[in-house]
Amino acid sequence: MKASIFAVLTSLFLFHIQYALSWPGMTTTLKDVMSMGKRQTNNDGDEPKELIGDLLTLSDSQLTPVAADIKSILLGTGSAESSTIDTTITPPLGSKACAADTCCAYKWLSLAMIKKFAGSSGRCTRFARAAVRLGFHDAGAWSKTSAFGGADGSILLTNELDRVDNKGLQDIAAVTKAWYKQYQPYGISMADMIQFGATVATVVCPLGPRIKSYVGRIDNPKANPEGLLPGVNDSADKLIDMFRQKTIDPHGLVALVGAHTTSQQHFVNISRDGDPQDSTPGVWDVKFYGETLQPNPPVRVFKFASDVALSKDPRASSEWNEFVNGQSHWNEDYAQEYVRLSLLGVKNINSLKECTKVLPPAKKSYTAPDQLYLTLWLSGKYPQLGKYIDDAQSLLELVGSILPILKNVLGGRI
Numbered sequence: 001m002k003a004s005i006f007a008v009l010t011s012l013f014l015f016h017i018q019y020a021l022s023w024p025g026m027t028t029t030l031k032d033v034m035s036m037g038k039r040q041t042n043n044d045g046d047e048p049k050e051l052i053g054d055l056l057t058l059s060d061s062q063l064t065p066v067a068a069d070i071k072s073i074l075l076g077t078g079s080a081e082s083s084t085i086d087t088t089i090t091p092p093l094g095s096k097a098c099a100a101d102t103c104c105a106y107k108w109l110s111l112a113m114i115k116k117f118a119g120s121s122g123r124c125t126r127f128a129r130a131a132v133r134l135g136f137h138d139a140g141a142w143s144k145t146s147a148f149g150g151a152d153g154s155i156l157l158t159n160e161l162d163r164v165d166n167k168g169l170q171d172i173a174a175v176t177k178a179w180y181k182q183y184q185p186y187g188i189s190m191a192d193m194i195q196f197g198a199t200v201a202t203v204v205c206p207l208g209p210r211i212k213s214y215v216g217r218i219d220n221p222k223a224n225p226e227g228l229l230p231g232v233n234d235s236a237d238k239l240i241d242m243f244r245q246k247t248i249d250p251h252g253l254v255a256l257v258g259a260h261t262t263s264q265q266h267f268v269n270i271s272r273d274g275d276p277q278d279s280t281p282g283v284w285d286v287k288f289y290g291e292t293l294q295p296n297p298p299v300r301v302f303k304f305a306s307d308v309a310l311s312k313d314p315r316a317s318s319e320w321n322e323f324v325n326g327q328s329h330w331n332e333d334y335a336q337e338y339v340r341l342s343l344l345g346v347k348n349i350n351s352l353k354e355c356t357k358v359l360p361p362a363k364k365s366y367t368a369p370d371q372l373y374l375t376l377w378l379s380g381k382y383p384q385l386g387k388y389i390d391d392a393q394s395l396l397e398l399v400g401s402i403l404p405i406l407k408n409v410l411g412g413r414i
């Protein structure tokens, strides 16, 4: 195994030398083709926005400022992104000063999460992507007719993880449970830990939105009903109906599936383990939307049947097309819909607190340091590199790490 990695690295290194000699001065920059235009307000496919939880019964005069802000986000009038950052020195975990600020323990948790979610390439790691999916799978197991469920931590407090829907979430589950053990004594529920993990992960991915993050959800030790999560072979009709039952309209669904911009599938087709859903895994860009529509995207891009079906459905396609060149439009819509998703089944919205201030800053631009190698991998070469890309390691660094070995082998002639 080691020998095969060495062989790949050696041939990559030689390719790099050859390439550099052929085009001296050529840089491996990734052209950022995203449109960072203004928010567009095309509401095609939009349906009246529904309220959820206790917001269904409380009058405006009864709402806390936080709940009033959440209400405006759910109704589509308020922004779900925020750049407010806490720059004060965070008191030590366990101190009186830390206990006095609800968000203090989250600041420490956020720092631990960033270490796990950010890779040396600047892209986000497989743990970050799985954290986003974990957030969806905990909250999404809910419908308007459910008596309980939703963003309640049950995915990690019960045996829900054994369900086929949740295959692939085992590693992030183990990491999140360890964080829970460490931070639960400071008042962090499993439900909040999971949703906070999803928003930290999203903003750690380059270009990802900085989504407003709320805490105070209540854990539920009872497994959520089955059959409430989508399947990769579901029709557009089934997907749209299923998400409507979660109060998410086709527009919202189109925004949320854009999370596949970061992903690398493992179980849909195991013979293509590690293949990404667009040509920039680990980057929160809009390439996923364009490449899902393309008949011939890069060889290694693996499109999900559900995404293709949705992209062609008349209730979803106009929004899908708008996102193709609409990074800021998508970020804004994704953030709005994620706030909704992260509150499904939550019945105490009026007592939540906001801790967005402890999220890391958003990364508004990104150039892959190792684009040359990524391009080779995307064209079908060097499948072994998938593992390193999954971990968001810089392939340049990887190739650099064999330089001393090659120098030795070649007797210092390089």
Ligand code: HEM
Pocket: 126, 129, 130, 132, 133, 136, 167, 168, 230, 231, 232, 233, 239, 256, 257, 259, 260, 262, 263, 264, 265, 266, 267, 268, 269, 304, 306, 307
């Ligand atoms: C139309 C509904 C959806 C379907 C059918 C679907 C299906 C899937 C499948 C089959 C995978 C690959 C799992 C694997 O083989 O490793 C996946 C990955 C992923 N999904 Fe979805 N998904 C849907 C919606 C969503 C939504 C709404 C979100 C987030 C809000 C999301 C976030 C992700 C992420 C981040 C990954 C990558 C996980 C990783 O790399 O480990 N998905 N999804």
